[in-house]
Amino acid sequence: MDNKQSSKFKMYQAVAKVCQTNATDIATNPAFKAEADEFVALIPEIRRVNGLIGDDLKPVAITKNQAKDAMVESALDMAKNIKAVGLINKDENLKSIGDVTKSGLSAGKEEDILQRCQRIAKKARTILPVLNDRGMDSNLLDELDSLIEDFETKKPEPQSIKKEKTTLIAQLGKLFDRGDDLLELMLLTLPNFKRSNPTFFERFENASVMETPASKTTKARFLPKDLATNELLTNFSIECPTLGFKTFINGVSNPALEIKNHADVQLIFTKEGYETVVLEHEKITKGQINNFEVKMQAVAATQS
Numbered sequence: 367m368d369n370k371q372s373s374k375f376k377m378y379q380a381v382a383k384v385c386q387t388n389a390t391d392i393a394t395n396p397a398f399k400a401e402a403d404e405f406v407a408l409i410p411e412i413r414r415v416n417g418l419i420g421d422d423l424k425p426v427a428i429t430k431n432q433a434k435d436a437m438v439e440s441a442l443d444m445a446k447n448i449k450a451v452g453l454i455n456k457d458e459n460l461k462s463i464g465d466v467t468k469s470g471l472s473a474g475k476e477e478d479i480l481q482r483c484q485r486i487a488k489k490a491r492t493i494l495p496v497l498n499d500r501g502m503d504s505n506l507l508d509e510l511d512s513l514i515e516d517f518e519t520k521k522p523e524p525q526s527i528k529k530e531k532t533t534l535i536a537q538l539g540k541l542f543d544r545g546d547d548l549l550e551l552m553l554l555t556l557p558n559f560k561r562s563n564p565t566f567f568e569r570f571e572n573a574s575v576m577e578t579p580a581s582k583t584t585k586a587r588f589l590p591k592d593l594a595t596n597e598l599l600t601n602f603s604i605e606c607p608t609l610g611f612k613t614f615i616n617g618v619s620n621p622a623l624e625i626k627n628h629a630d631v632q633l634i635f636t637k638e639g640y641e642t643v644v645l646e647h648e649k650i651t652k653g654q655i656n657n658f659e660v661k662m663q664a665v666a667a668t669q670s
Contacts, residue, residue, distance in 0.1 A: 627652035
């Protein structure tokens with residue numbers, strides 16, 4: 367799972383727990399029960415598919431690149447020592463091996479890069495006594511051999527495995543899509559429990575809020591427009607009784623305002639000369655800028 371899916375899965379688990387611990391209450395609404403049962407069944411399936419995917423590929427790729435860079439750097443140091451011997455002995459073969467640049471050593475496919483470094487290490491091993499005489503520590507060659515082995519063990523996954531993981535990742539995405547659909551259906555039906563079982567209503571509502579990083583501020587921007595002209599209106603009041611939030615907004619800039627997240631709120635738009643507009647069952651998503659657009663009708667248009 368990526369970070370967003372991981373946060374969403376924690377929320378899914380909380381919702382599933384509420385559904386399981388309130389099974390008797392849910393049974394009074396067959397439609398809600400069917401959706402809740404399917405939603406709960408998604409939890410182990412998501413966990414299973416995610417387990418098949420295994421570790422995320424990105425950290426593996428980063429580790430492999432780091433191993434390559436370390437190997438190339440060590441091979442370049444070794445190549446300089448080899449070139450020095452070639453110059454002294456007037457050995458064109460040694461000079462050609464040692465006359466390599468970082469870009470030349472790093473170019474091409476991973477197999478090519480590996481073979482170049484292996485060639486340098488192999489040649490260094492054959493002339494190691496001479497290299498030692500020039501002050502090169504044998505540990506430098508041992509280190510290169512170790513880095514080559516480390517890079518070799520981090521070979522890319524076969525295409526068949528990559529394709530299988532791609533399929534599984536897509537399957538995981540579909541499971542989350544279905545989970546989102548089921549959760550939305552349940553939230554739309556949830557108000558039916560508000561009077562008959564207010565405790566369950568509140569628990570489900572609280573559980574359905576996905577936690578996001580605290581660094582992301584939850585905001586709302588309110589955008590009332592004239593029904594006839596579609597002109598953005600200013601100098602209006604916005605009230606959210608659910609959150610105890612009320613403010614008057616003037617000016618054209620109409621900034622996004624900090625607000626608490628909630629799964630089901632009522633928003634009331636009022637402006638002098640216009641009919642009041644009430645939005646029911648709106649969701650304020652945590653960590654995002656939530657835009658609320660409404661069309662307001664001028665009172666004069668109604669009277670005529």
